[in-house]
Amino acid sequence: MSDLHAHTVAYVRESMIPEQVAPVTERGAVKWMRENLFNGWLSTILTVLSLLVVFWIVADLGPWLMRSVWDAGSLSECRRIWAEAGQPAGACWGVINDRLHQLLFGFYPPHLYWRPVLALVLMIPALGPILYPWVPRKLIWFSAVYPFLAYFLLWGGSIWLPVTAAMGFVAGGAALVLLRPLGTLPATIAAFVVPVIWWIVAAGPFAAVMTQILPIGIEFVRSDRFGGFLISLVIGVSGISLSLPLGILLALGRQSDMVLIKSVCVIFIEFIRGVPLITLLFTASLLLNYFLPPGTSFDLILRVIIMVTLFAAAYMAEVIRGGLAALPRGQYEAADALGLDYWKAQRLIIMPQALKIAIPGIVNTFIGLFKDTTLVVFIGLLDPIGLSNAIRASSDWQGIYWELFIFIGAVFFVFCFGMSRYSMYLERRLRTDHR
Structure with a gap:
């Protein structure tokens, strides 16, 4: 009897129970609402009050918005x-x-609207390599040039003013590279001091001379x-x-x-x-x-x-x-x-x-x-x-x-x-x- 029982009773499952549909309260929107909006008496009260506030706002603003006049x-x-x-x-x-x-x-000026619009459009590729890793890193040079280009587009005037300002940063970078063998601190100080000296002492006369030699620019727009x-x-x-x-x-x-x-x-x-x-x-x-x-x-x-x-x-x-x-x-x-x-x-x-x-x-x-x-x-x-x-x-x-x-x-x-x-x-x- 024991041998027959051993051969007829299975202790290992031979077939899987078919999947059952989850209860209504454990799936879909009902589950989300139960877990997030009605998971306790305090949550239920706050949900009801919030719905009343939303209903009041919609009931008050809805007719006002429905009667909108655009033209x-x-x-x-x-x-x-x-x-x-x-x-x-x-x-x-x-x-x-x-x-x-x-x-x-x-x-x-209305006839110059294209300039701020173009500056805004160019800002997208300028921010791309800074904000997102999948943007090609080669565009980082455009990110460095963009502030000076945007100033030229928005204010206009002589192109030598933003170029002269950019040359100050170039001079600071050159000072940092050239003085790095002397130590990090002297190179860092020079990277800050050299551009300031350039902007205060030489930038104005240089821009004036270049404007006389090559008067390149666009219409100037005052800040007001x-x-x-x-x-x-x-x-x-x-x-x-x-x-x-x-x-x-x-x-x-x-x-x-x-x-x-x-x-x-x-x-x-x-x-x-x-x-x-x-x-x-x-x-x-x-x-x-x-x-x-x-x-x-x-x-x-x-x-x-x-x-x-x-x-x-x-x-x-x-x-x-x-x-x-x-x-x-x-x-x-x-x-x-x-x-x-x-x-x-x-x-x-x-x-x-x-x-x-x-x-x-x-x-x-x-x-x-x-x-x-x-x-x-x-x-x-x-x-x-x-x-x-x-x-x-x-x-x-x-x-x-x-x-x-x-x-x-x-x-x-x-x-x-x-x-x-x-x-x-x-x-x-x-x-x-x-x-």
């Missing part, structure tokens, strides 16, 4: 269209249709013709691009063992962080010329870019210092064990890890800087907010509010949301764990 030359024309249709007032988007060029370019999102992009992109490297240097200087360098960096950071940005903008507008040589005429937008850059760099330095402080001491010891000097250790080991840790804070500073460009309205530069006030002061659009501010807020949201998404992409790309 109108004034607010009175919008009101006439609503009256003829027997409808209450809705959204008069005709102001955007009528003043879009002004919101984008300010008072930039800039406005709208054009000026926000110019100040924002310039401040973002310049504040990051300057913030890195300030963060390293604050952690330096050299007392003089550390003291200068600490004083600069604490002073800038303790002063409101609007005060620095007034300084750029009214006082900065007093610190320049007599007879010097410095463009207002360039003065604002300098102050915005210094303001953002002080905050950037503290963000990066937080990333440096988060690194374990073993990383510094590993760099010393490999025999790397200070700059190689920072470039190859320390700074890449610190910047990866500080990515959220860095992008947060960038977003805040871009939104703070609206403060230039207080010194007479007509950013989108300033232009909206000018538009509403005209007789055609007096009394219009929401449409302008919704459009301006939406455009700012697109730029800021794009920076936020890129920071999340960068964090995912640089993640070294397997979570």
